Amino acid sequence: MIKKIRLLFIINPASGKNRKIAPQEVVQRYFADKPANEITLFILTGDVKKDVAEITALIQQRGWNGVVAAGGDGTVKLVAGCLLYTDIPLGILPAGSANGMARDLCLPENWEAALQVIADGVVKHIDVISINGREISVHLSDIGLNALLVKYFERSGVRGMLGYARVAFKTFYYRQQFAVVIDNGAEEVRRNAFMIVLANAGRYGTGACINPESDLSDGIFEVVLIKQLSLIETLKMMFSHRPFNPRKTEIIRARKAHIYTRRKAEFQIDGEYIGKVNDINAEILPRALVVYVTAGR
Numbered sequence: 570m571i572k573k574i575r576l577l578f579i580i581n582p583a584s585g586k587n588r589k590i591a592p593q594e595v596v597q598r599y600f601a602d603k604p605a606n607e608i609t610l611f612i613l614t615g616d617v618k619k620d621v622a623e624i625t626a627l628i629q630q631r632g633w634n635g636v637v638a639a640g641g642d643g644t645v646k647l648v649a650g651c652l653l654y655t656d657i658p659l660g661i662l663p664a665g666s667a668n669g670m671a672r673d674l675c676l677p678e679n680w681e682a683a684l685q686v687i688a689d690g691v692v693k694h695i696d697v698i699s700i701n702g703r704e705i706s707v708h709l710s711d712i713g714l715n716a717l718l719v720k721y722f723e724r725s726g727v728r729g730m731l732g733y734a735r736v737a738f739k740t741f742y743y744r745q746q747f748a749v750v751i752d753n754g755a756e757e758v759r760r761n762a763f764m765i766v767l768a769n770a771g772r773y774g775t776g777a778c779i780n781p782e783s784d785l786s787d788g789i790f791e792v793v794l795i796k797q798l799s800l801i802e803t804l805k806m807m808f809s810h811r812p813f814n815p816r817k818t819e820i821i822r823a824r825k826a827h828i829y830t831r832r833k834a835e836f837q838i839d840g841e842y843i844g845k846v847n848d849i850n851a852e853i854l855p856r857a858l859v860v861y862v863t864a865g866r
């Protein structure tokens with residue numbers, strides 16, 4: 570008997586700026602010869618509050634087999650927030666410009682192959698980080714240098730690798746160290762750092778490995794401190810995709826952490842610039858989210 574699946578697709582029309590074909594076309598084409606399946610499309614409007622309210626209501630209305638985020642990490646985060654503790658699996662159609670979470674889950678970049686992963690129905694429970702009790706981070710959040718890069722990048726409107734490199738050099742030029750106190754319940758650590766990462770996952774969308782200890786289902790997250798930063802090191806991490814020099818980083822494992830910076834610093838969550846902060850309470854929500862994964866991974 571053919572298994573019937575009922576899927577809700579949340580599509581971000583603004584993700585992956587330069588794409589030639591809309592994800593909904595690929596979804597409709599993929600399911601055209603599978604009429605037993607029921608597909609519903611929801612196109613995000615950009616009004617986050619309204620979108621979240623409508624998606625939450627839709628999720629509660631019907632028995633979905635899965636809800637798919639078609640977009641980048643920001644879209645994945647938005648949909649994940651609506652699915653926490655529901656046991657409804659989250660699928661990812663990597664339609665963003667960088668797709669860090671899809672990469673960390675080793676999902677295929679090709680959309681038909683990514684849809685096949687969802688149709689295959691293999692799932693895994695993963696952790697999520699709660700931030701200040703009102704936000705979640707599924708992938709990587711950080712304070713300092715990279716958040717400044719995200720801010721410049723969002724505001725500059727530039728696209729593509731060359732535009733990214735230009736903004737990255739500008740960010741690097743204006744880098745600043747700041748004093749930070751990190752308390753994970755077991756110890757209080759005082760350091761100077763250029764950047765502090767709250768890492769559920771391991772790699773940025775560029776492929777740069779920031780957290781070699783990443784395990785999405787281990788019930789802990791890593792606080793990664795970048796204490797020294799040279800241009801060569803940064804380029805190496807961005808383009809060779811090897812982990813950052815361990816002598817210049819420090820990794821603190823935590824279930825809960827309080828992070829305090831004397832001076833306010835830039836903050837980003839899953840690729841979205843949040844603003845300046847100096848006080849963050851982060852806590853792991855173990856296995857709060859179910860995701861579709863490639864069989865055998």
Ligand SMILES: Nc1ncnc2c1ncn2[C@@H]1O[C@H](COP(=O)(O)OP(=O)(O)OP(=O)(O)O)[C@@H](O)[C@H]1O
Pocket residue numbers: 581582583584585586613614615616617640641642643644645664665666667668669774839840841
């Ligand atoms: N209809 C829309 N118009 C404009 N912006 C939108 C719309 N829907 C969602 N957004 C915004 O898109 C952002 C999320 O984009 P997302 O991160 O998924 O894509 P991306 O930036 O292309 O990908 P990546 O994070 O992989 O670089 C959110 O800030 C969200 O508010």
